[in-house]
Amino acid sequence: MRPETAEETLMTVLPDPRTHAGTTVVDPPVPAVDDVRWDAELRRVLARPELLTLHPQPIAELSTGQIAGFEVLSRFDASRIVAPPDVWFAAADHFGHNAELQSRVLATAVDMRDVLPPNTFLTVNIEPHLLLDDRVNGTLFEHADLSRLVVELTEHTRAGDPRALRRVLDRLRERGGLVAMDDAGTGYAGLSQLLHLTPDIVKIDRELVHGIDTDPVKRSLMEVLGDLVGRMDGWLLAEGIETPEELDTVVGLGVALGQGFALARPAVGLLPQLTDDVVQRIRTVAGRTQFDEHVLSIVRSARVGTDPATCDVLLDADARIRAVRTGGTTDDLPLRWVRPLLVAPSASLAEVARRAANRHPADLGAPLVCTDGQGRVVGIVLHSDLLLALAR
Structure with a gap:
């Protein structure tokens, strides 16, 4: 449910945001997250499920170009306030609606597994402290089978009770689910959380992927993290890959999974695919890495x-x-x-x-x-x- 990395303009929508007589309507700034208008709009969204949609974005195997899974990204396209999803969830947190909102996202994501292609998974992003909320984990554990579901834990907020979080994750894994750590290396917990949770997938933040084709330090860091995650029997996932050069570099470094605009953009109402050109590029570069002494x-x-x-x-x-x-x-x-x-x-x-x-x-x-x-x-x-x- 995390927004993609491209910058999005923060604006609110007027009753009829169209161009009249050659003059474009200029929208006022988005309300602050503590503005009472957010409370009313969040209640409206929670009362009307169609106002919250999930847009899947492909996650690719960087050795074959095949799609390994999809991440679902939350969108509030039909609401009266236009803002990136992280602003929506920040406002929901301020007004006490975050657990209910994330429960709605989680319930929809779990049901989406029924339309997945064979041998693929679906990932959904949840803040660790909310996974301890009975409304959220209750939505999760009403399902006996959680296979093909990956719960991504952000590093943006501490879980509060690491032992309780570990118990919830153990239950998830017992039912066939997997655990991912999102935005690795950019939040509170860092390596300590990585080692404590031993996630199945570790997502490398866009900040570390941006410009990796021209930054030898970032390439070295990616190699180190890949070795560490591999020793933990996990997969490394580079997210926010936005240029062909970044894609070539992470493929050449042997990163297992990738996600970003250079591969495919998220879409609504369907499961987007990689183009033939992107698949061929991945396979070509991956083939070269087999000749690592050449x-x-x-x-x-x-x-x-x-x-x-x-x-x-x-x-x-x-x-x-x-x-x-x-x-x-x-x-x-x-x-x-x-x-x-x-x-x-x-x-x-x-x-x-x-x-x-x-x-x-x-x-x-x-x-x-x-x-x-x-x-x-x-x-x-x-x-x-x-x-x-x-x-x-």
């Missing part, structure tokens, strides 16, 4: 063509490789085109490093170009990626 494991995608203004690898009119771009992108170095050093996908990392070290000193920072047996460009190899791969 340069193919660290190849990045590149723009290839004959226009210097839009390409990373420049071709001539006969489609032969002329030059590779260096500098002028993410650093202060001037843009240059240099003669490429070509490497085969099956070349060992050590061999490629030796060849790169023997280049002209002025070209040492230029990417290497990986080509297949027909001379076609597979991608580029950055020196930073080569050094990190050798250091593993």
Whole structure:
């Protein structure tokens, strides 16, 4: 039920928020969470179940591109106040409606399991302290079979009684349910809660995924967390993957599960699927990681063509490789085109490093170009990626 990571504008809806005579109606700011208008609107939503809808977003296996499950995200699209779900739940908490509201979400999510494809699960987000509320866990435990349901625990609020929470989670697991820890590493509990709860799925927060393709520290942290979670017999899930480069990186790091706009957006009234292009991209990158001792494991995608203004690898009119771009992108170095050093996908990392070290000193920072047996460009190899791969 957590909102997706994209920014959403906070506005309230006027009785008729349309454009009249060429003038757009400007809505007033959203009320503060302690504004009494929230109390009235929350009571209205609770009295009319159709005002609260759940939008599923796919969770993909990052080794195959298959859908492993769906997370349900709460939406209040038909209400008279337009605000992100986290604001709604904050207001519900202030006015004492949070347990009832989350019970409604949980009940709907449990029923949604009936429409899931085979071998998939459904996740729903619940704050730990509310899982101790009889209204919430009563909704959960009125079902003898909770298989294919994953309860995500946020780190935003302490449970209050860790032992009582552990007992509730034990009951959940006895009935076939699973436990996920949401937004790992960003809240109160951190590693202590991770070790105490031993969740089946650990979701890495969007903040740690954003820009991971250009941040070696974040990549190292992801590897460390993946090793820890693997030793706990759990799965690591990277959420908030929003760019193809972030997707390539988490797949290449061997992260088990992924979620985000780069894979698929949430939808209402149906179970969204991954496009063929996304599935193929995942399978291609995952296949490269099997050659972790070869340069193919660290190849990045590149723009290839004959226009210097839009390409990373420049071709001539006969489609032969002329030059590779260096500098002028993410650093202060001037843009240059240099003669490429070509490497085969099956070349060992050590061999490629030796060849790169023997280049002209002025070209040492230029990417290497990986080509297949027909001379076609597979991608580029950055020196930073080569050094990190050798250091593993």
